[in-house]
Amino acid sequence: MSLPLLGWFRHYDKPTLAQDLGAALIVTLMLIPQSLAYAMLAGLPPEAGLYASILPLVAYGLFGSSRTLSVGPVAVLSLMTAATLGQLQLEGVHYLDGALALALMSGGWLLLFGLLRLGFVAHFISHPVMSGFISASALLITLSQLGPLLGVRLEGHQLQALGSLVRQWDAITLATVVISVASLTLLLWSRYRLKGMLLRLGVDEGLAASLVRLTPALLVMVAMLLSWGLDLGALGVALVGEVPSGLPAWSWPQWSALPWQALIVPSLLLSLVGFVESVSVGQTLAAKRRQRISANQELIGLGVSNIAAGLSGGMPVTGGFARSVVNFDAGAQTPAAGIYTAVGIALAGLWLAPWLGVLPKAVLAATIVVAVLGLLDWRQFLHTWHYSRTDFVALGLTFLVTLAVNVELGLLAGIAASLLLHLYHSYKPHWAEVGLIAGTEHFRNRLRHQVELDQSLLCLRVDESLYFANAGQLEDIVATLVSLRPEVRHLVLQCSAVNRIDASALDSLQMINDRLQLAGIGFHLAEVKGPVMDRLRQSSFLDRLNGRVFLTMYQAWNGLTTQPEYVI
Amino acid sequence: MSLPLLGWFRHYDKPTLAQDLGAALIVTLMLIPQSLAYAMLAGLPPEAGLYASILPLVAYGLFGSSRTLSVGPVAVLSLMTAATLGQLQLEGVHYLDGALALALMSGGWLLLFGLLRLGFVAHFISHPVMSGFISASALLITLSQLGPLLGVRLEGHQLQALGSLVRQWDAITLATVVISVASLTLLLWSRYRLKGMLLRLGVDEGLAASLVRLTPALLVMVAMLLSWGLDLGALGVALVGEVPSGLPAWSWPQWSALPWQALIVPSLLLSLVGFVESVSVGQTLAAKRRQRISANQELIGLGVSNIAAGLSGGMPVTGGFARSVVNFDAGAQTPAAGIYTAVGIALAGLWLAPWLGVLPKAVLAATIVVAVLGLLDWRQFLHTWHYSRTDFVALGLTFLVTLAVNVELGLLAGIAASLLLHLYHSYKPHWAEVGLIAGTEHFRNRLRHQVELDQSLLCLRVDESLYFANAGQLEDIVATLVSLRPEVRHLVLQCSAVNRIDASALDSLQMINDRLQLAGIGFHLAEVKGPVMDRLRQSSFLDRLNGRVFLTMYQAWNGLTTQPEYVI
Structure with missing residues (x-):
């Protein structure tokens, strides 16, 4: 003090x-x-x-x-x-x-x-x-x-x-x-x-x-x-x-x-x-x-x-x-x-x-x-509605419960709803198959950008920290993508948006690694952040990884592609 | 069915x-x-x-x-x-x-x-x-x-x-x-x-x-x-x-x-x-x-x-x-x-x-x-302890409450603790000042890698989605960094790990933009993901942004640096 x-x-x-x-x-x-x-x-x-x-x-x-x-x-x-x-x-x-x-x-x-x-x-x-x-x-x-x-x-x-x-x-x-x-x-x-x-x-x-x-x-x-x-x-x-x-x-x-x-x-x-x-x-x-x-x-x-x-x-x-x-x-x-x-x-x-x-x-x-x-700020209601439905749900719920029940419950409901909605977002991660933007060393979503892809290489970016609630989803995403692309020999997981990998997600990564290994597909990581890498080194995951950890996606691309075969 | x-x-x-x-x-x-x-x-x-x-x-x-x-x-x-x-x-x-x-x-x-x-x-x-x-x-x-x-x-x-x-x-x-x-x-x-x-x-x-x-x-x-x-x-x-x-x-x-x-x-x-x-x-x-x-x-x-x-x-x-x-x-x-x-x-x-x-x-x-x-899997206790203290807290709490109180409360306590610990991590985001790794177009934490920096350009990577619980922290981080580096003319926020920006965080970004503008510092974003960019376009933030949105950090670097002045 x-x-x-x-x-x-x-x-x-x-x-x-x-x-x-x-x-x-x-x-x-x-x-x-x-x-x-x-x-x-x-x-x-x-x-x-x-x-x-x-x-x-x-x-x-x-x-x-x-x-x-x-x-x-x-x-x-x-x-x-x-x-x-x-x-x-x-x-x-x-x-x-x-x-x-x-x-x-x-x-x-x-x-x-x-x-x-x-x-x-x-x-x-x-x-x-x-x-x-x-x-x-x-x-x-x-x-x-x-x-x-x-x-x-x-x-x-x-x-x-x-x-x-x-x-x-x-x-x-x-x-x-x-x-x-x-x-x-x-x-x-x-x-x-x-x-x-x-x-x-x-x-x-x-x-x-x-x-x-x-x-x-x-x-x-x-x-x-x-x-x-x-x-x-x-x-x-x-x-x-x-x-x-x-x-x-x-x-x-x-x-x-x-x-x-x-x-x-x-x-x-x-x-x-x-x-x-x-x-x-x-x-x-x-x-x-x-x-x-x-x-x-x-x-x-x-x-x-x-x-x-x-x-x-x-x-x-x-x-x-x-x-x-x-x-x-x-x-x-x-x-x-x-x-x-x-x-x-x-x-x-x-x-x-x-x-x-x-x-x-x-x-x-x-x-x-x-x-x-x-x-009374009705404009804020409108702005929030336009910007994010999720935020509007929290706002509307707080408003209605405060008005109809009481101020205490209104506030508590709003706080609880906003926390749960935040969790809900992270449980279902956004992901994208990424490719190289020509003339750069930068990889982006193939659905949004003009990118180079390689037939034997699958580059996947998952846009969330990996933790217990969403770890299973990653397993599903990888299994689905690999089953749709039988010609894939290497899968690179771009970890630039992965800020944390908890013990449950580590188990899932291990599972993905084992399954890909059985299917003869290499499993590689790229752009793993320092704190995440420190954590992975504490486990046996890296020893068992059927692939490499690359500093950048571009290095992974250079190391793993045969040659760019089609451009979308 | x-x-x-x-x-x-x-x-x-x-x-x-x-x-x-x-x-x-x-x-x-x-x-x-x-x-x-x-x-x-x-x-x-x-x-x-x-x-x-x-x-x-x-x-x-x-x-x-x-x-x-x-x-x-x-x-x-x-x-x-x-x-x-x-x-x-x-x-x-x-x-x-x-x-x-x-x-x-x-x-x-x-x-x-x-x-x-x-x-x-x-x-x-x-x-x-x-x-x-x-x-x-x-x-x-x-x-x-x-x-x-x-x-x-x-x-x-x-x-x-x-x-x-x-x-x-x-x-x-x-x-x-x-x-x-x-x-x-x-x-x-x-x-x-x-x-x-x-x-x-x-x-x-x-x-x-x-x-x-x-x-x-x-x-x-x-x-x-x-x-x-x-x-x-x-x-x-x-x-x-x-x-x-x-x-x-x-x-x-x-x-x-x-x-x-x-x-x-x-x-x-x-x-x-x-x-x-x-x-x-x-x-x-x-x-x-x-x-x-x-x-x-x-x-x-x-x-x-x-x-x-x-x-x-x-x-x-x-x-x-x-x-x-x-x-x-x-x-x-x-x-x-x-x-x-x-x-x-x-x-x-x-x-x-x-x-x-x-x-x-x-x-x-x-x-x-x-x-x-x-x-009874004691080895799992050990593995979890080694890999992550956070996960171990959830494991230990579940174990103790189940044993000492009852199975129902043990499970509920474990679920609640793991959700709260997940939130706790995201509320205090990891961040890093990043610089260019020579010979690449890749930017990394200056404390962990040999990177090129520029005196007038501050490149900041924040490793978490921006939402109500951590938005205030970003304001503090930016304010602190800028006050320590009076020679900075441009700040680039690398958004590769930002998977979501909610309405509260948008207010914070607006606040940061206004304060930087008053201080004569340009505020730029780079590597903003598609879904986040879609959302930002729904607001007036981009119109008021005192800077640009770059596709890649490297383009931001090329566009904003005078010349690399010192290497650490």
């Missing part, structure tokens, strides 16, 4: 301080409504969101490796938290305890992976799986916000909530709907129109973008004023309710009352999703400034950050996409910006808390819905 | 008939003690073994594709049957019903796989896993026979049985021990010495081998006579007990009283193990006579065979190794030999049944123990 802090702190000067402070101010204003909204999405009291935006940011500032990542509550993790705790049917104080436990446990996983340098685990969520998961999550989040937007209380998980909405059609209050429509209109207008308008008015590009990002904060302030002035609560509009004033206190879940074993897998998935999301944002931003982030250091940073969240009454956190981009665009130079943001949120918690209670929940729901709209 | 019968029956003549009849006689004599013994091993009444050696052989004769495979009860399937039914704590008639259900269900799996042409499923049990499983099974079988050999009744599964043996030390009867020791001595002497002796006496090689194989039958006959003459039963020696005389009748398990859901996975594993064992014997024997067997037809043959076993009161069956070799050596030419064997066993069931009851169980136990000794 190293302290990246030591890297940037020595060169910390006034201009950097000014830039970091500026960015922190904007991010703070953005984070206040977000932290309240995501706490609501997770089914937690509003202060759980605020507390998750204080200590965790300091922890990440000290241990994280990205200079511009903005850590805090994010939509997808909030949904996962709500889904997990909802399934366990926890209530009241146990529900909050469950959220703390999730933060602590997922922090534990992240820290463990980081210390063991297992950053690669994140790669097991493929891009299509992540894409299907995020899109389905965005739909589920939107769905869950229909309750606060319409002023009713939805029952049931996932798509069932829609049914409960229909049943409560009478309970929808006009005042809430007006607030929701107004908020959504303002936010959407700001998202799609405001920036263009400001630019036409001659506002600077960066400032315009920041103003757009601050619309939610502005909306929240106006809504608080209106709610207080018009006493919206008396009109039946659901309000956020009392937010305790003050700084977070030390917290520790009551483990004995928690089904913590049931949190092991969910917390693992939570940490993986949080890490993948965070690292991809972090890498993109770092690349823009030619900086690098370390996956293992990120794991440690996010791990400590989540543990800090769990210890200070907060919910699970990770680097948020939109917030980090704002932080970056607003000029944040070092992780100190995150620490200043934490101070900002702490001050907000101290001063604003008494006022936040009057905020209508519908306003927060509107900010959530507009924020997750950007997560 | 085809009838292989139609292939050989047209040419069936007298010499073939004579050869088949001769082989059938020898196999019948071998199969009588085996079927009794394996029924005992499975915890079933003796007739379950006999019945499994009648109709199933006829069924295989009609539907199977191997000409010399001898189907019937085998040691490992009997052990698996006993383990499965023992765990479910079935008793009496339900135990027999359980065995019938296992035969029917595993027959159903085999038939299903055969009709769906899924013969490949067998490949998912790798050779090391099968080897570890068979060796552990042989040990467990030997252990389970200590009861009958010592005349006590063992309690508990797996290694626990040893404890029960120690507790019953007093109950061991001398007469039983004498019979066991005499039987074991005779069988071992026959196995290791008899053939040499007979050969020295001038007996023909084939006859000598057959006589050795018939020792168990001879032993059984002598033991029956002695047991009857000396009234061994009265001395406290456990006897086989009444064997009903007659032919098998139609049978059907009482499904409603069976926990058949709990048999789904065990019957699947049973069918896989039976199939793998059978196919490997069948292929070896077929290859000796330049014949071929069809994996899918074998599945159908074994499937129908097991269904026939279940419908006629028999236990699960498959092709046995030793028996098939005897059948082959004794000159069996067609599957008709199997049908004649079935007739032989049916006659034995009719005529011998009243006499079989006096046979001491200890004699059968001795034949089992000596038969499975050959399954």
